[in-house]
Amino acid sequence: MAEQLSMLSASIDELLECDLTTLRDADVLEAMRRLEQSLRRADAVSHRLVVESVERSIPAALGYSSPNKLLVDVLRVSAGDASTRIAAARSLGVWHTLSGDSINPAMPETAAAQRDGTIGPSHARAVAKVMRKIPHAVDNDDVSHAESILAQLARTGTPEDVEQAGHRILAYLNPDGNLGDDRDRKRRRGISLSRQDSELMTRISGELDPTARALLDPILARWARPGMNNPDDPESPRGDSEDPTLDRAALAAAAARDTRSAAQRNHDAFSAIFRVLLETGVFGRHRGLPVTAIITMTLDQLEQAAGGLATTASGGLLPLEDALKLAEHAHPVLVLFDHSGRPLRLGRRRRLANADQRLALIAAEGGCTRPGCAAPASLCAVHHVTDWQRGGRTDIDNLTLACDACHAQVNDGSAGWNTTSTRPESEFPGRTEWIPPPQIDPTRTPRINHRHQPGELIEHARATDTRRRWLRPTERGAR
Known part of the structure; x- marks a missing residue:
C-alpha cells in the first residue's frame, strides 16, 4: 500500500508540473474526464480505509467516541464532511463478519459503479437519499431492484437525474402516497412578513403548498427573466417578456448587463407583478400559451383519481388530488400518444x-x-x-x-x-x-435527455424483469 501511494503521489507531482498550454482543446477535456474517473475510484479506496479503521476499532483505541471525530482530526476535514464519508463507507463499503466473511455493500450496484469510476460521490448520495425514503414495508427484492435501477441511471446521468427518477420509483413503491398527507401540507403552509428593519427591508419566509407552487412557477418564468424589470437599469424593459410590443434588442442588451442574482430577479419580478395587478389585473400570454398551470396526467391516473403524482410544465410534481382540484374549472386538452409515449401526428x-x-x-x-x-x-x-x-x-x-x-x-x-x-x-x-x-x-x-422522463428508464428496466409489479407500465393512451 505504501508503495502504491508513493507512486500515486509521484504521478500527481508530475501532473502538477505538466505544461497544459501545449494541449489541444480536445486533450484538455479528455484529461478532465480521465482525472474525474480516477478521483471517483479513489473515493472507493477511501471507503475501504474507513471500513478497515472501524473494524480494527482504531477510533476507540485512540480515544475517539466515533470514527467521525477521528477523521476530523486526522484529515482536518469538517464534521459534515466526516459524517458524509462515514455514511458513504457504510452504504458502499465491503464490511466483514466477526469470522472474517465479506458482507455485500448496502448498495451493491452503486458501489460497483463507483469502483468503475463511472459515478461520483454526489451520484451515490442521490441514490442513498432515495433509498432512505423507501418504506420498510416494501419487500427486499423490490428494494434491491430499485437500487439497481438508480445505479444504472447514475452511470449515464447526473445526480439530478437520479433524484428525479427516484420520485417516480417512490410513487410506484408506495402508490398510496408517502410524501406527506394533506393535513401536513395544510399545517405547514404559510408566508410570513417580518417587520421592517432599520433599512426598511422586510424579510419573507414560509412554505408554499403544491397548488400554490404550481400556480407561481409559470408566472416567474416570464417576469423574472434576465434583463426584465431591473430597477437598477433605467433601460430595462418593464412588464412581461412576451409582450408583443417589447423591443427584443433592448431585452437582449438589458440581459447582457444584468448582474442580479436569481433571488434578486425574483424579488424584482414580484414587485413588478404587484404593480401590474393593482393597475391592470392582466398577465397576458407566455410563449403562445396563457399563463396558467399546465398539468400532465395519464388516462389511468385520471380514472383512478387517487394516488400518484401529476407533473407541471415547470417540472414540478403535484399530488393527483390537487391536480384534479385545479382541473375542475380548467379547459381540458386531450392529447393522444402512441405506445412509445410519442404524440400522434399533428x-x-x-x-x-x-x-x-x-x-x-x-x-x-x-x-x-x-x-x-x-x-x-x-x-x-x-x-x-x-x-x-x-x-x-x-x-x-x-x-x-x-x-x-x-x-x-x-x-x-x-x-x-x-x-x-x-x-x-x-x-x-x-x-x-x-x-x-x-x-x-x-x-x-x-x-x-431522460431528466424529464424518468419513467422511460423505469419501464426499460421493467422489460428486463417483468416480475416487478410496481414497474408495470401505466396506460399510455392519453395524457
Missing part, C-alpha cells in the same frame, strides 16, 4: 408551432430535451429537429422543446450541436437525440 405547413402543438410537446417532453438540461417546459421554445430552412416541416414528429440557451447551441459551427430523432426500432423511439461537437465527445455519440 402537422402544420407554417414555420411556427401553434398552441395545440406546444401543449402536446409539454405533455410529451416535459422540458428541454438537450442532455443534462433541467429547464422545464415553461422556459422552452419549440425547436425543429430538422431545421425549417433545410426542409424540416412543422409536424409534431419534427418538433421538440429546447430552452433558449440550449437552442442557441444548435448550429453548423465547429462547436455546434445537432439534433435528430431516434428511429422507430430504437430503444427509445421518437425521442430527440442531441449530437455533441467533437470537443465534448470525440465519438459524437447521440445523447437523449
Whole structure:
C-alpha cells in the first residue's frame, strides 16, 4: 500500500508540473474526464480505509467516541464532511463478519459503479437519499431492484437525474402516497412578513403548498427573466417578456448587463407583478400559451383519481388530488400518444408551432430535451429537429422543446450541436437525440435527455424483469 501511494503521489507531482498550454482543446477535456474517473475510484479506496479503521476499532483505541471525530482530526476535514464519508463507507463499503466473511455493500450496484469510476460521490448520495425514503414495508427484492435501477441511471446521468427518477420509483413503491398527507401540507403552509428593519427591508419566509407552487412557477418564468424589470437599469424593459410590443434588442442588451442574482430577479419580478395587478389585473400570454398551470396526467391516473403524482410544465410534481382540484374549472386538452409515449401526428405547413402543438410537446417532453438540461417546459421554445430552412416541416414528429440557451447551441459551427430523432426500432423511439461537437465527445455519440422522463428508464428496466409489479407500465393512451 505504501508503495502504491508513493507512486500515486509521484504521478500527481508530475501532473502538477505538466505544461497544459501545449494541449489541444480536445486533450484538455479528455484529461478532465480521465482525472474525474480516477478521483471517483479513489473515493472507493477511501471507503475501504474507513471500513478497515472501524473494524480494527482504531477510533476507540485512540480515544475517539466515533470514527467521525477521528477523521476530523486526522484529515482536518469538517464534521459534515466526516459524517458524509462515514455514511458513504457504510452504504458502499465491503464490511466483514466477526469470522472474517465479506458482507455485500448496502448498495451493491452503486458501489460497483463507483469502483468503475463511472459515478461520483454526489451520484451515490442521490441514490442513498432515495433509498432512505423507501418504506420498510416494501419487500427486499423490490428494494434491491430499485437500487439497481438508480445505479444504472447514475452511470449515464447526473445526480439530478437520479433524484428525479427516484420520485417516480417512490410513487410506484408506495402508490398510496408517502410524501406527506394533506393535513401536513395544510399545517405547514404559510408566508410570513417580518417587520421592517432599520433599512426598511422586510424579510419573507414560509412554505408554499403544491397548488400554490404550481400556480407561481409559470408566472416567474416570464417576469423574472434576465434583463426584465431591473430597477437598477433605467433601460430595462418593464412588464412581461412576451409582450408583443417589447423591443427584443433592448431585452437582449438589458440581459447582457444584468448582474442580479436569481433571488434578486425574483424579488424584482414580484414587485413588478404587484404593480401590474393593482393597475391592470392582466398577465397576458407566455410563449403562445396563457399563463396558467399546465398539468400532465395519464388516462389511468385520471380514472383512478387517487394516488400518484401529476407533473407541471415547470417540472414540478403535484399530488393527483390537487391536480384534479385545479382541473375542475380548467379547459381540458386531450392529447393522444402512441405506445412509445410519442404524440400522434399533428402537422402544420407554417414555420411556427401553434398552441395545440406546444401543449402536446409539454405533455410529451416535459422540458428541454438537450442532455443534462433541467429547464422545464415553461422556459422552452419549440425547436425543429430538422431545421425549417433545410426542409424540416412543422409536424409534431419534427418538433421538440429546447430552452433558449440550449437552442442557441444548435448550429453548423465547429462547436455546434445537432439534433435528430431516434428511429422507430430504437430503444427509445421518437425521442430527440442531441449530437455533441467533437470537443465534448470525440465519438459524437447521440445523447437523449431522460431528466424529464424518468419513467422511460423505469419501464426499460421493467422489460428486463417483468416480475416487478410496481414497474408495470401505466396506460399510455392519453395524457
